[in-house]
Each structure stands twice: as C-alpha cells, then as structure tokens.
Amino acid sequence: MHNFSPLITALDSAPIAANELCRIFHGRGHSVEHLSHLNLDFYPPSLFLVSYDEITPETLEQLTEQVWNWVKTNAPEHITALVYQQRAGLKTQNTLLYGELPESHIVKEGAAKFNVDLMSRQNTGIFPDMRNGREFVSNNSKGAKVLNLFSYTCGFSVSAMQGGADCVINMDMNKGVLRTGKQNHQLNGFDRGVSFLPHDILKSFGKLKKAAPFDLIIVDPPSFQKGSFILTKDYQKVLRRLPELLTCDTQLLLCANSPELSEHAFKALIEEHTQGAITFVERLAPTSGFVEVDSDRSLKALIYKTTITSA
Known part of the structure; x- marks a missing residue:
C-alpha cells in the first residue's frame, strides 16, 4: 500500500x-x-x-x-x-x-478568465506557476506599450490589458495557441489594442524593432520546442536583440523554467548577452502552492530594468 x-x-x-x-x-x-x-x-x-x-x-x-x-x-x-x-x-x-x-x-484567476483544455494536449492553456508573474505584469502595465514574446495563449497579455496597458504585441509561431489567446481576450472584454503575430521570434526582430520601443517586455520561452527553440542554445539570440527594443526605463520579465539552468547561470547568460543594457532588480517569489526544496531547479522569473547611464 x-x-x-x-x-x-x-x-x-x-x-x-x-x-x-x-x-x-x-x-x-x-x-x-x-x-x-x-x-x-x-x-x-x-x-x-x-x-x-x-x-x-x-x-x-x-x-x-x-x-x-x-x-x-x-x-x-x-x-x-x-x-x-x-x-x-x-x-x-x-x-x-x-x-x-x-x-x-x-477557469478564473483573480479577475481574469482563461480557456483551458485538460484532454487534448500536454499543456492545458495556462500555467498555474506563473500567477505571480501575471500579477507583476498587471501591476506594471498602466499606460504601457507591452511586448509579450513566446506568448502561448497570451495570459500575460490579458493581465497587461487588465492593468491598463495601451497596447500589447503577442508573438508566438504557433497559430493555434494565438487563436486561443484571442479568445482569452474576448472572454475578458478586450477587443482592441492587442495584436497576435504568428512568427518565429528568432527571425522577426526586424518587425519588432520597427514597433519598438516598449515599456514592458516579457520573455517566457519553452524549455524545449522541437525544431524551433532550445532554451540553453537559443535564449542568448533573443537576449542579444533586446537592447534594440528598450526605452530609458523599460521593465523586463525574463523567465526560464529549466531545472538544468541555475539562477546564477541564468543571470550570467543575461548579463553576457545584453551588453550591460539592463540591470537585475529582483526574482519574483514562487506562486502560492509551489513549495521548492531547491530554488535553482524551479521556475526563475527575474525582473530587470534598463540600465540608467549618466550623461
């Protein structure tokens, strides 16, 4: 037994x-x-x-x-x-x-509603462990122009709109999840100010640079997506281009959910590939219910901001 x-x-x-x-x-x-x-x-x-x-x-x-x-x-x-x-x-x-x-x-999370599917695929449509991340986005979006990379079903975008964002650009190469993302916005009464771009992020920085700068940038990639993204190999390619998208006071939420990548290694990766353009602020506390013995193996949601340089 x-x-x-x-x-x-x-x-x-x-x-x-x-x-x-x-x-x-x-x-x-x-x-x-x-x-x-x-x-x-x-x-x-x-x-x-x-x-x-x-x-x-x-x-x-x-x-x-x-x-x-x-x-x-x-x-x-x-x-x-x-x-x-x-x-x-x-x-x-x-x-x-x-x-x-x-x-x-x-399902409901605070004032937000999300479509989920418990039967058809591995991921359900929303990640419960990212609640504190969505809360951070909601609390830091008022009047903001927001970029949501690897947007999946656009949970961060819904949170940004609830927090009063001016506009949000969601980018993910999977058209299916973006369709669900659009439905999530409709479910919450947001039908304007949000765009859904079905592009490979690694090949689309020209488009993003034209839309820049952004006040809040969210990067929450999958650990591994066959044929398109491997966190330990491809994250640096995204990080290298982030400095092109910043204002003088952009906030960034940079996430990694790989047990193999420690917080120290993740910070070092960010520092190396953003060329001093952004500064670490804090790591978000784990969402309630996600008790971790080893925080290095758990979700890492790190807040950064544009580095202030004196003239």
Whole structure:
C-alpha cells in the first residue's frame, strides 16, 4: 500500500471554495520525496493529476480512489471531474477517470478568465506557476506599450490589458495557441489594442524593432520546442536583440523554467548577452502552492530594468 497521505492532506488545506485555478500538491518541488513525480492542480470544477514517472495501474487506482473519495466527502459541489495525465515516456496521455468535464472549460484567476483544455494536449492553456508573474505584469502595465514574446495563449497579455496597458504585441509561431489567446481576450472584454503575430521570434526582430520601443517586455520561452527553440542554445539570440527594443526605463520579465539552468547561470547568460543594457532588480517569489526544496531547479522569473547611464 502506497502512502499518498501528504497529497490527500494537501487537499484538506487547498482553497477549493475560492473556485480559482491553483496548485494543490507540488510534488515536483521535492518536499515529499516519494511523491516527487506527482502534481495535483485544480482547474475548477476539475482536478488535474500529473505523473512524471510511469506508475502501475494498481497504484494509479489506489491513488485516484483516495482522491475521489475525498472529493465525494468534502467538495462534491466544487469538483466534478478528475483527469489523469501520464507525462513519462514518449507520449503524454490524458484520461478522464471520474466525472464529467465542462463542454467549454473556463477557469478564473483573480479577475481574469482563461480557456483551458485538460484532454487534448500536454499543456492545458495556462500555467498555474506563473500567477505571480501575471500579477507583476498587471501591476506594471498602466499606460504601457507591452511586448509579450513566446506568448502561448497570451495570459500575460490579458493581465497587461487588465492593468491598463495601451497596447500589447503577442508573438508566438504557433497559430493555434494565438487563436486561443484571442479568445482569452474576448472572454475578458478586450477587443482592441492587442495584436497576435504568428512568427518565429528568432527571425522577426526586424518587425519588432520597427514597433519598438516598449515599456514592458516579457520573455517566457519553452524549455524545449522541437525544431524551433532550445532554451540553453537559443535564449542568448533573443537576449542579444533586446537592447534594440528598450526605452530609458523599460521593465523586463525574463523567465526560464529549466531545472538544468541555475539562477546564477541564468543571470550570467543575461548579463553576457545584453551588453550591460539592463540591470537585475529582483526574482519574483514562487506562486502560492509551489513549495521548492531547491530554488535553482524551479521556475526563475527575474525582473530587470534598463540600465540608467549618466550623461
């Protein structure tokens, strides 16, 4: 019999009644070593369980039975489904194990709403660990011209518009995620001042330079995207071009979510390839629920600003 009690205990203290997107159990933070392959998220009204290791059908049944029994006893009015995602091996597989998913699945985070899909692909449409990043963007966008690189489904852009941005340019080479991004803006009542450019960022800096300068720049690339972006090889190409896009007081949110890249190494990479044009301000604290034993292996969301040079 496996001991899943830390995960079940996490359910007891999770803010389920708030009915917002959140992480319930962050096994990948290694605070409970024997469960370090498991994460559990709440995408209201659904639980989303992910395993990064292969687990036997018997073990899975034990775990999910315990989780669903907890749901039936404690939160049947808030939770109506449990989806399991197997991330180990060559192919990610998503399975609806209990209940029913909403036909149109929209989750809330604060005042924002986002379309999500727990069944069709590896990524759901929004990353719960970046909530503090979205909050930073919202708090620093008033009247700003914002550039959102590797925009995915444009969560940062929605946050920027909620914070009063003048305009946002979203760029991502995947047209499908940009379509969802457009829907996310419509969902939140933003139909002007936002553009969605389906381009390869590494080949599109001429276009960005024409639109520059920007008051706020967000760079949040995938760690690895087959055929288009490898963080450890391609990030520097983006960093080298950033100085061309700055005002005298641009803020930047530079992100890396690779366990192999430490905070020190990430800062060194930024310093080397931006030629002194920007200065480190702070690292954003982890979003609530993302307890990490080793902060170097976790998401790194670093704030920079244009270096002030005396005349």
